[in-house]
Amino acid sequence: MGSVALDDIDAPAGRVQGVLGGAACYFSVAASYFGAVRAVAVVGSDFPREHLEFLSSRGIDTAGIYRAEGDTFRWGGRYHASLNDRDTLFTELGVFEGFDPVLPDAYRNSEFVFLANIHPSLQLRVLEQARAPRFTAMDTMDFWIERTRDELEETLARVDGLVINDQEARQLTAEQNLVRAAAVIRDLGPRIVIIKRGEHGALLFDEAGVFAAPAFPLLEVQDPTGAGDSFAGGFMGALAREGRLDSENLRRAVIYGSVMASFCVERFSLGRFRALSGAEIEGRLAQFRSLTRF
Amino acid sequence: MGSVALDDIDAPAGRVQGVLGGAACYFSVAASYFGAVRAVAVVGSDFPREHLEFLSSRGIDTAGIYRAEGDTFRWGGRYHASLNDRDTLFTELGVFEGFDPVLPDAYRNSEFVFLANIHPSLQLRVLEQARAPRFTAMDTMDFWIERTRDELEETLARVDGLVINDQEARQLTAEQNLVRAAAVIRDLGPRIVIIKRGEHGALLFDEAGVFAAPAFPLLEVQDPTGAGDSFAGGFMGALAREGRLDSENLRRAVIYGSVMASFCVERFSLGRFRALSGAEIEGRLAQFRSLTRF
Numbered sequence: 001m002g003s004v005a006l007d008d009i010d011a012p013a014g015r016v017q018g019v020l021g022g023a024a025c026y027f028s029v030a031a032s033y034f035g036a037v038r039a040v041a042v043v044g045s046d047f048p049r050e051h052l053e054f055l056s057s058r059g060i061d062t063a064g065i066y067r068a069e070g071d072t073f074r075w076g077g078r079y080h081a082s083l084n085d086r087d088t089l090f091t092e093l094g095v096f097e098g099f100d101p102v103l104p105d106a107y108r109n110s111e112f113v114f115l116a117n118i119h120p121s122l123q124l125r126v127l128e129q130a131r132a133p134r135f136t137a138m139d140t141m142d143f144w145i146e147r148t149r150d151e152l153e154e155t156l157a158r159v160d161g162l163v164i165n166d167q168e169a170r171q172l173t174a175e176q177n178l179v180r181a182a183a184v185i186r187d188l189g190p191r192i193v194i195i196k197r198g199e200h201g202a203l204l205f206d207e208a209g210v211f212a213a214p215a216f217p218l219l220e221v222q223d224p225t226g227a228g229d230s231f232a233g234g235f236m237g238a239l240a241r242e243g244r245l246d247s248e249n250l251r252r253a254v255i256y257g258s259v260m261a262s263f264c265v266e267r268f269s270l271g272r273f274r275a276l277s278g279a280e281i282e283g284r285l286a287q288f289r290s291l292t293r294f
Numbered sequence: 295m296g297s298v299a300l301d302d303i304d305a306p307a308g309r310v311q312g313v314l315g316g317a318a319c320y321f322s323v324a325a326s327y328f329g330a331v332r333a334v335a336v337v338g339s340d341f342p343r344e345h346l347e348f349l350s351s352r353g354i355d356t357a358g359i360y361r362a363e364g365d366t367f368r369w370g371g372r373y374h375a376s377l378n379d380r381d382t383l384f385t386e387l388g389v390f391e392g393f394d395p396v397l398p399d400a401y402r403n404s405e406f407v408f409l410a411n412i413h414p415s416l417q418l419r420v421l422e423q424a425r426a427p428r429f430t431a432m433d434t435m436d437f438w439i440e441r442t443r444d445e446l447e448e449t450l451a452r453v454d455g456l457v458i459n460d461q462e463a464r465q466l467t468a469e470q471n472l473v474r475a476a477a478v479i480r481d482l483g484p485r486i487v488i489i490k491r492g493e494h495g496a497l498l499f500d501e502a503g504v505f506a507a508p509a510f511p512l513l514e515v516q517d518p519t520g521a522g523d524s525f526a527g528g529f530m531g532a533l534a535r536e537g538r539l540d541s542e543n544l545r546r547a548v549i550y551g552s553v554m555a556s557f558c559v560e561r562f563s564l565g566r567f568r569a570l571s572g573a574e575i576e577g578r579l580a581q582f583r584s585l586t587r588f
């Protein structure tokens with residue numbers, strides 16, 4: 001569950017306008033390489049049908065992508081030369097503003113549930129509609145950490161995993177040190193904390209300790225948009241495919257998340273996923289092994 | 295070869311004044327856990343004898359640490375809350391300004407030579423005094439990249455390895471992308487490029503490809519000063535101890551470098567090294583394995 005958006009992206013490698021974006025898209029497409037995905041989102045009456053067809057072509061169930069009267073969520077961002085920083089140029093929520101996510105009946109038996117960044121009370125509502133999930137995880141952002149602290153803590157207490165970036169982890173816990181920050185978050189509820197660090201990779205904290213996954217050193221990065229959501233999609237997809245929730249499998253799922261994020265940023269929007277094979281995914285997993293082996 | 299300094303450090307964890315520092319100290323002490331080290335540096339007439347005794351107690355040959363009339367190099371820095379940024383409060387070069395490094399005769403057969411950050415022409419002079427080194431590496435900084443470009447390229451063409459941080463790599467090559475930056479540097483001469491990324495670890499580039507080493511996720515960091523030099527000391531020390539220069543051994547040496555950097559930052563100045571055992575080093579190496587295993 002998350003946003004579907006039309007993005008304007010301005011990056012050193014070029015500019016694109018009105019391209020497919022949003023956390024739910026990046027997540028679902030990345031996860032679709034690992035098994036069946038059911039998306040929950042809302043789009044406006046202006047949303048191109050071809051985008052829904054693309055999602056369906058990836059085997060994603062779009063029964064939960066509701067079409068509402070009004071405009072699709074639009075976001076515009078400009079990346080700096082380093083690609084580590086970006087400015088938001090505009091955010092036009094459109095139909096996303098009144099989004100009240102409802103799981104289609106056929107979704108309620110889903111075993112793996114991911115709640116992308118949205119108001120924590122809406123995340124909780126979705127969670128409560130899932131009958132007996134085996135593993136639930138969520139993302140959040142500075143806006144909710146600042147303004148809806150109580151609701152956020154209520155939702156955090158109910159999920160198995162939190163996947164956020166380093167700045168958000170520090171903001172949420174008032175701890176500069178990420179090891180301490182992760183410990184504070186685990187005390188709030190999630191058994192598993194994943195801290196995303198962009199081009200520096202990700203850290204997984206669970207009861208077995210810490211796991212450090214590098215980001216893949218790429219020769220070319222066109223567009224970092226959606227990398228974190230693609231990471232989450234690869235992570236949840238790999239976890240669901242394997243089925244086991246032990247530390248070994250969590251670690252491998254984090255690497256699959258890193259693999260999907262590394263493909264995501266190679267092209268604007270979801271461009272790279274339109275021509276990505278399972279063999280390429282397994283190939284890059286092998287490259288991750290070679291990258292970290294000593 | 296490098297600086298010996300007396301540092302004033304202001305960090306969130308506290309403040310210290312006139313403590314032992316300088317690249318040559320951090321490097322030599324870190325390397326001393328792996329074998330014999332010969333230091334080349336200069337100190338002033340004010341330099342406390344106990345510091346030299348500490349270096350000697352670590353088995354470091356201090357015959358090349360010359361005492362000159364005047365003041366020891368002094369540096370003062372203040373770290374920000376994140377510990378990733380610091381302001382230099384003052385730099386008083388003292389006797390370091392006129393330093394003309396000469397290898398004692400007994401040093402000239404050294405097989406592993408590390409040239410810490412100093413004017414590239416002086417680095418070259420030291421290199422030329424080594425009779426038949428098997429592996430040479432150097433560090434540098436923004437100041438030399440900006441002002442002594444020709445001399446820097448001349449020295450770079452003569453060393454086997456360059457160990458620098460990510461900002462310097464970008465500045466040296468005018469490439470934002472670190473994979474491209476490393477390729478440009480390798481074209482300038484060094485077969486091996488190590489890019490240090492502070493709390494995000496280090497990347498090793500050699501003919502076998504890329505190796506990503508994480509930094510150790512520490513619960514407490516008191517003072518990041520000297521982490522890069524301790525990394526270089528652990529790296530060169532481990533490399534010299536093993537003797538082989540193949541990719542396997544380079545990777546393990548990078549992890550030993552990361553181990554020594556992780557100990558370095560746990561205490562102010564060289565405090566952690568005053569009570570560090572070889573068993574602790576091997577223990578943390580095992581923790582690095584567990585940190586990266588999948």
